[in-house]
Amino acid sequence: MPRRERPLLPLWAAVLAAVVGGVVLDAAFPDIGWWPLAFVAVAFALVSLIGRSIGGAFLVGLAFGVAFWFVHVSWTTRYLGVVPWFALAGLESVLWAALSVPLTLAYRWLPRFAPGRWVRLTALPALIAGLWTLRELILGNWPYTGFPWGRIGMSQSESPLAHLASWVGVTGLTFLMVLAVAAGIEWARAGRWRDARTAVPAAAVVALLFVLPAFPTSAAGGLRVGSVQGNGPSGYFDARERGDILNAQLEATTPLLGEDLDLLVWPEGGVDSDPLADRGTARLLDALSERVDAPLLINAATARGDDIFNTSMLWGEGEPQLHDKTHPVPFGEYVPDRWFFQMLAPDLVGLIGREYTPGTNPPLVEAGGVPVGLAICFDVIYDDVVWEGARDGAELYVFQTNNADFRDTDENEQQLAFARMRAIETGRSVVNISTVGTSQVIAPDGSILDGLPAGEVGAMLTDVPLRTGLTPAVVIGGAVQLAIGWMSFAAIVLLGVLATARRARERRRP
Structure with a gap:
């Protein structure tokens, strides 16, 4: 079995990158509202998770979650003080950290069982985007009624990408944004700059983000x-x-x-x-x-x-x-x-x-x-x-x-x-x-x-x-959420079962 790849960053640098990413993600939302920073934040988050152990992934995810959530919902302190702020931001940060672990495991497991270049350029980014989106769906529905306030797609209200929400909803927009970043990271990691074909997956997603027009509805007075x-x-x-x-x-x-x-x-x-x-x-x-x-x-x-x-x-x-x-x-x-x-x-x-x-x-x-x-x-x-x-x-x-x-x-x-x-x-x-x-x-x-x-x-x-x-978002939005969520969950569970079975076989070998 191939050895686990080394982290792209040492742990101290990964934690620092995660903190920067969390703060940058908040800046993508109003009142600053610099929407391109959402892509930068996702890149910081993913790079800091690649190659980490489970404990390291939780720590890095917690650093990102704390940096994002404690800034993003600081308005809860306006009248009620710090207790509600710590309760809400703390809970969201811990959930964010726990659900960062599957992202690290995807980076570890998928290349082991499908080590081909094109799998890493296509399937791996899709799985990463799916798991990121699944995390948003979980935070948006649990505990109690959830708190879907920090969804990446919602940061794009002033961007030229907002129109994509009419096709795939906010959930689908999140998936496509993370997919574009994850595909770009894998293209850079592949390092085959002279082979233009390796840039096609990332370039295709970016083109889709900016070229597809809004879905038209009909005027009715x-x-x-x-x-x-x-x-x-x-x-x-x-x-x-x-x-x-x-x-x-x-x-x-x-x-x-x-x-x-x-x-x-x-x-x-x-x-x-x-x-x-x-x-x-x-x-x-x-x-x-x-x-x-x-x-x-x-x-x-x-x-x-x-x-x-x-x-x-x-x-x-x-x-x-x-x-x-x-x-x-x-x-x-x-x-x-x-x-x-x-x-x-x-x-x-x-x-x-x-x-x-x-x-x-x-x-x-x-x-x-x-x-x-x-x-x-x-x-x-x-x-x-x-x-x-x-x-x-x-x-x-x-x-x-x-x-x-x-x-x-x-x-x-x-x-x-x-x-x-x-x-x-x-x-x-x-x-x-x-x-x-x-x-x-x-x-x-x-x-x-x-x-x-x-x-x-x-x-x-x-x-x-x-x-x-x-719009298609209204018609198929629920199906998009179910497909992304359940398919990503099934994929990471299957990879986990395969990894566990492989480790068991290796322990039985003389």
Whole structure:
């Protein structure tokens, strides 16, 4: 059996490279947003893992994870301090490290059982890209509902590669980006500069990244949307009285009174009482809908029986149409296994008095006959919510959010970039409206139609293009994830079985 190849870097240099790679990867996301750095970061990560032992791979992966996650989600300290920051970033870093080990094993095992040059130039990069993407899928789904915030593909909202998301989704874009880097590394390691054929795999992937156009959807008219950024006291610790947030939205809506509009949109938490239970709030909303001669798309905490929901409501066209947030935020909107975490951090856990229940109703309402897809705040990062709305017929999206607990941090810009990627991925316009900003109306190609800066009261009145037709990302996105995830998992397991069997045979030899 061929001996394990030597690491490309000594361990100390590999750890240093991993730290640099993690910091560089964060810089690829907003608010810096230098998207080419994502490729640089992947290169640092892969080079540092080649030839490592299992323990070395975990250490290098941990160094990368800590450098990336502790910077990337530092906005969690804005009000709650370092404990939630350490808990979230620490967990993500440990998972990142553990799931870096299969990457190292792929570099070790595949060349042993298929040592040919073309296997290393094609199959090995594909396996590496698949395992990297599998790691993203695991972190995005587990534990609890996962946290798909640091996906490589999401860093490309301002890049010419974003259009690829309309074909293969964000997951597929991650795979192709890592594939391009891994193929380039193997081409460089092969060292056959005069044989132009060896550059074909890497060059083909790079060409695919930049040449394939966005998938077109069909124009279906427009909708005149008024959207309001009230900038009220909507943060968790903001001092306020009952009705202050609602009054802030009403005051910010004033410039739209008398305007011709088809839909009026308020942000997440724009109504601070339950209009389904509070008759005074319901009458006020009825009067506003009648005055603007259009339905309202609002959001409030609602109670039905013993359950509490984060609910978006279309108000003013008969019975309210409801969508409850599909993925309430663990440790933000509910506490999983509260009994356990109460013992660890009773003061912090005690702050979360409400226990939001996950919604099961579709992320879609119909405003004046126009289907409108919804995603409430962090639900924008979950593929299933966005794709379900498109498959149910959404002709545009409204993403209602409340960034008040993260004022003056990168969180606002990162979430806005995710909204832009969703517009491109689905070929739909997006109205992304926040309580405190930044709010934007985004065209199906990702361009900005209208916007409001953070921290200011304002309203937009925008003719929003409507689209029909499903992009391949929506149609096959789930299958792409299953194929990449399960095929990569099966491949590394098979290689592990073969490696174990070979070692057993060698031990039995005299």
